Amino acid sequence: MKKNLYSTLFLILCLLACTAIVNAADIPQITIGTTATIEQAVIGEYNYEMLASGATHIPLVRQDTKGVFYPQVAEWNTTDGITWTYTILDGMKWQDGTDVTAEDILFTLEYEDANGSANLVSQTAEDGKVTAAKYAGYELSEDGRSISLTLAAANVRELGNMNSFRLLPKHLWEGKETLTEDELRFGYGPYAFEDFNKDAGTISFVPNEYYPEPVHADRLVYQLFDNPDTMYMALESGDIDMVWIYSTGVAADYQDVLGASENVQLISVDASNAPAVLAFNNAKGPFSDENIRLAVTYALDYETFRDYVGSQFANIPNGGFVPAATIGYKETEKLGQDTEKAEAYLAAAGYTRNDAGQFVNEAGEALSFTLTYRADRGNQLSCAEIIKTQLDAFGISVELEGLDPDSYNAKTSNKFSENNITMEAALYGYTSAGMGMGNGLATIYVDGRHAVQGGAQVYDEDFQRILGEMSAAATLEEYVAAAGEMQDFYAAHRTVIGLYWDCLTYGAAARFENIEIDNAFGLNNAMNWLSITEK
Amino acid sequence: MKKYLNNIITSLICFLFVILLNFALPRMLPGNPIAYLSGFAEEEMTSVQIEYYRNALHLDDSLPEQFIHYLRSLTDGTLGYSFKKKANVSDLIGEKVIVTLQITLPAVILSTFLGLVWGMASGYRKDSSFDKTSTTGLIILNAAPSFLLALVLVILFGFHWKILPYKGLSSSSMVPGKPGFVTDRILHLLLPVMTLVLAMLPSRYLLMRSSVRAATNERYILYAKQRGLSDRKIKYHYILRNIAQPFISMVGMSVSMCIGGSLVIENIFSINGMGKLLSDAVYTLDYPLMQGILFVTTGICVLSIIFTDITCILADPRVRYMERGQEA
Numbered sequence: 001m002k003k004n005l006y007s008t009l010f011l012i013l014c015l016l017a018c019t020a021i022v023n024a025a026d027i028p029q030i031t032i033g034t035t036a037t038i039e040q041a042v043i044g045e046y047n048y049e050m051l052a053s054g055a056t057h058i059p060l061v062r063q064d065t066k067g068v069f070y071p072q073v074a075e076w077n078t079t080d081g082i083t084w085t086y087t088i089l090d091g092m093k094w095q096d097g098t099d100v101t102a103e104d105i106l107f108t109l110e111y112e113d114a115n116g117s118a119n120l121v122s123q124t125a126e127d128g129k130v131t132a133a134k135y136a137g138y139e140l141s142e143d144g145r146s147i148s149l150t151l152a153a154a155n156v157r158e159l160g161n162m163n164s165f166r167l168l169p170k171h172l173w174e175g176k177e178t179l180t181e182d183e184l185r186f187g188y189g190p191y192a193f194e195d196f197n198k199d200a201g202t203i204s205f206v207p208n209e210y211y212p213e214p215v216h217a218d219r220l221v222y223q224l225f226d227n228p229d230t231m232y233m234a235l236e237s238g239d240i241d242m243v244w245i246y247s248t249g250v251a252a253d254y255q256d257v258l259g260a261s262e263n264v265q266l267i268s269v270d271a272s273n274a275p276a277v278l279a280f281n282n283a284k285g286p287f288s289d290e291n292i293r294l295a296v297t298y299a300l301d302y303e304t305f306r307d308y309v310g311s312q313f314a315n316i317p318n319g320g321f322v323p324a325a326t327i328g329y330k331e332t333e334k335l336g337q338d339t340e341k342a343e344a345y346l347a348a349a350g351y352t353r354n355d356a357g358q359f360v361n362e363a364g365e366a367l368s369f370t371l372t373y374r375a376d377r378g379n380q381l382s383c384a385e386i387i388k389t390q391l392d393a394f395g396i397s398v399e400l401e402g403l404d405p406d407s408y409n410a411k412t413s414n415k416f417s418e419n420n421i422t423m424e425a426a427l428y429g430y431t432s433a434g435m436g437m438g439n440g441l442a443t444i445y446v447d448g449r450h451a452v453q454g455g456a457q458v459y460d461e462d463f464q465r466i467l468g469e470m471s472a473a474a475t476l477e478e479y480v481a482a483a484g485e486m487q488d489f490y491a492a493h494r495t496v497i498g499l500y501w502d503c504l505t506y507g508a509a510a511r512f513e514n515i516e517i518d519n520a521f522g523l524n525n526a527m528n529w530l531s532i533t534e535k
Numbered sequence: 536m537k538k539y540l541n542n543i544i545t546s547l548i549c550f551l552f553v554i555l556l557n558f559a560l561p562r563m564l565p566g567n568p569i570a571y572l573s574g575f576a577e578e579e580m581t582s583v584q585i586e587y588y589r590n591a592l593h594l595d596d597s598l599p600e601q602f603i604h605y606l607r608s609l610t611d612g613t614l615g616y617s618f619k620k621k622a623n624v625s626d627l628i629g630e631k632v633i634v635t636l637q638i639t640l641p642a643v644i645l646s647t648f649l650g651l652v653w654g655m656a657s658g659y660r661k662d663s664s665f666d667k668t669s670t671t672g673l674i675i676l677n678a679a680p681s682f683l684l685a686l687v688l689v690i691l692f693g694f695h696w697k698i699l700p701y702k703g704l705s706s707s708s709m710v711p712g713k714p715g716f717v718t719d720r721i722l723h724l725l726l727p728v729m730t731l732v733l734a735m736l737p738s739r740y741l742l743m744r745s746s747v748r749a750a751t752n753e754r755y756i757l758y759a760k761q762r763g764l765s766d767r768k769i770k771y772h773y774i775l776r777n778i779a780q781p782f783i784s785m786v787g788m789s790v791s792m793c794i795g796g797s798l799v800i801e802n803i804f805s806i807n808g809m810g811k812l813l814s815d816a817v818y819t820l821d822y823p824l825m826q827g828i829l830f831v832t833t834g835i836c837v838l839s840i841i842f843t844d845i846t847c848i849l850a851d852p853r854v855r856y857m858e859r860g861q862e863a
């Protein structure tokens with residue numbers, strides 16, 4: 001009997017040991033190469049914050065590559081797009097075991113306000129300019145797990161702001177004048193900070209024992225590279241396991257080489273940015289005439305931009321401008337070359353082809369314009385040369401104007417030109433974040449009234465009406481309907497066009513599977529560390 | 536001696552000119568000097584910030600007073616303040632220069648020694664197959680840019696044979712004091728140092744070789760040979776002393792490179808040194824930092840020129856004899 005008891009106990013112990021082995025992380029270390037420059041590994045340093053968003057300071061919600069949101073630290077609820085209630089998920093704890101609470105959300109908002117943000121209180125600058133508070137009020141639940149935040153104006157896309165919202169520890173930071181480096185990187189994500197070795201250029205993280213789910217790697221090491229060539233060679237040779245650069249994928253130049261390597265897998269996802277945009281000045285100059293805008297867009301051959309400037313995953317954009325990964329995307333006419341249409345639109349604008357093949361008006365003046373672009377951006381330079389070559393051959397004369405960033409901004413944005421945008425047409429690169437700002441769909445770049453951007457100088461009444469509808473939408477359905485209208489407007493009036501759409505391509509070691517990509521942070525996301533496995 | 540005194544005076548005047556230029560340029564450029572002296576774009580600053588920087592930079596004082604403040608920042612050792620990096624310029628430079636010296640100093644010493652010995656051997660055995668092979672090889676090496684050399688070494692030693700580390704100054708698990716730290720550091724330094732040596736060696740070799748070739752035609756070498764002196768004695772006791780001047784000058788000029796670092800090498804090997812600090816300062820328009828780096832590198836350059844001139848006097852017997860002749 002006693003012998004049986006010992007045997008049974010022995011079996012139980014073996015089973016427990018096996019369970020422990022199964023639950024333990026099965027990947028000893030994942031090394032992530034990045035070209036981010038980090039001098040201090042603390043919250044407050046932008047590049048470190050982006051990096052920590054995948055390890056110690058994960059955002060409140062996450063968004064997958066299809067645009068679907070999921071709870072990550074808190075779940076949400078709203079009925080009107082104005083009041084959003086966030087409830088902290090069960091088991092979320094800071095790395096010292098203290099519960100994460102809704103008060104941490106409130107503390108973070110207040111802390112940001114104390115440092116110049118306008119979350120709960122409006123901010124007045126010295127010059128008298130007032131930035132209105134984003135939220136009209138808040139309410140904490142009795143159990144401290146939920147907070148209801150009431151927006152000053154409805155925003156059905158509010159979760160898009162929460163997928164980069166990181167919490168600060170109220171129990172550790174409150175009432176302190178100065179904070180130590182350890183306090184400044186104290187987190188609640190699946191990993192906790194371990195070490196920043198400046199000589200080695202590595203930042204390492206170990207699992208946070210209080211995180212509710214087990215991670216699949218015992219250690220995360222971010223290897224800081226100054227040189228992308230070395231980084232991609234390290235990926236190819238297996239010295240690092242993946243590469244990550246915030247909001248950017250693997251550069252097109254490296255994709256062919258990495259794609260041919262059996263050690264590397266490339267993962268391509270639709271991007272919601274516009275890497276090359278031809279924006280017209282809709283208010284002044286030749287492009288205030290819609291016929292000329294339409295003529296130019298029909299005179300260009302978009303396959304050339306796709307093939308020579310974009311990556312192997314690039315494709316031809318629609319007239320509706322925003323790519324398919326955008327919330328509210330609508331299928332519109334695909335851009336394409338049609339020189340007959342282009343000639344017809346020019347004829348409507350009063351231009352005919354002369355004997356030299358140039359389009360001239362009744363006074364004999366040739367149709368020409370200046371194309372402004374950033375000289376330090378390789379893809380803009382390439383696009384500018386292609387536009388000039390194609391339009392010169394078609395009969396429209398193009399003068400190229402490559403500028404340094406400051407001079408470029410002074411001609412292409414409301415803020416830096418002091419509301420005197422002088423470009424006739426310009427090349428831009430719109431970021432995913434910029435495309436989603438304001439009412440989304442890149443409207444901040446198009447709307448001539450926008451205080452900072454507004455490069456396309458559109459003051460059209462229809463545009464403003466649709467913008468109003470997007471802003472007033474209380475449900476996602478209403479927003480999608482208005483967004484569709486906006487894309488129809490873009491397609492019909494060609495205020496701005498994309499020259500090519502591209503994908504974001506991520507590179508990881510071929511030995512991994514079950515890789516999760518986050519819409520904002522790419523491979524560097526908590527879900528990835530919970531799902532990734534070795535083949 | 537007069538020639539060297541003139542050189543020293545010219546160097547000091549150049550240094551003073553750099554100090555003046557450093558002070559005057561931000562104040563002479565079009566636009567608000569606050570932007571240049573703080574490193575922030577004017578349009579990005581609030582009126583409170585502009586006022587703060589105006590006071591901090593003493594821009595309301597007269598120009599002579601501002602110059603005194605500037606000189607004071609040089610003499611008190613801070614070299615100004617980087618508002619972008621929120622640190623004294625001297626602290627930033629001090630931290631990075633130690634990193635850079637670990638690569639540049641061994642590289643300068645090694646390339647100088649190799650260039651001297653190799654160039655001496657080739658020049659002395661002029662037109663031999665050793666001379667021809669060495670010279671052809673090093674002329675080809677001289678044509679290769681340093682970034683290419685670095686990448687080739689990284690590919691061969693780092694990725695193909697996997698025998699040397701190609702990134703940073705140490706392994707992530709290594710901290711000072713830990714067993715194996717020194718070995719690990721030396722291993723990490725090998726590739727960047729090797730790259731710099733290969734980049735600097737050809738010019739030293741070619742200078743040495745051509746000087747020795749010319750010297751071997753001199754009669755004093757013929758007499759030395761006739762006296763039955765060993766080749767080693769002739770090379771290092773007779774030729775070297777007579778041809779040392781240009782070589783010492785060339786090595787002296789490398790000292791500023793030791794301090795300024797090599798942007799390309801630091802970038803490829805991801806070493807956070809002076810080259811990176813300077814490129815950061817340029818890209819972020821951190822003018823105080825740029826001015827500080829310019830001041831330090833110019834100062835070191837001037838000192839090395841003075842030191843080189845003195846060394847030339849000590850090393851070259853002709854200069855010494857000339858001096859004695861002039862004094863007599």
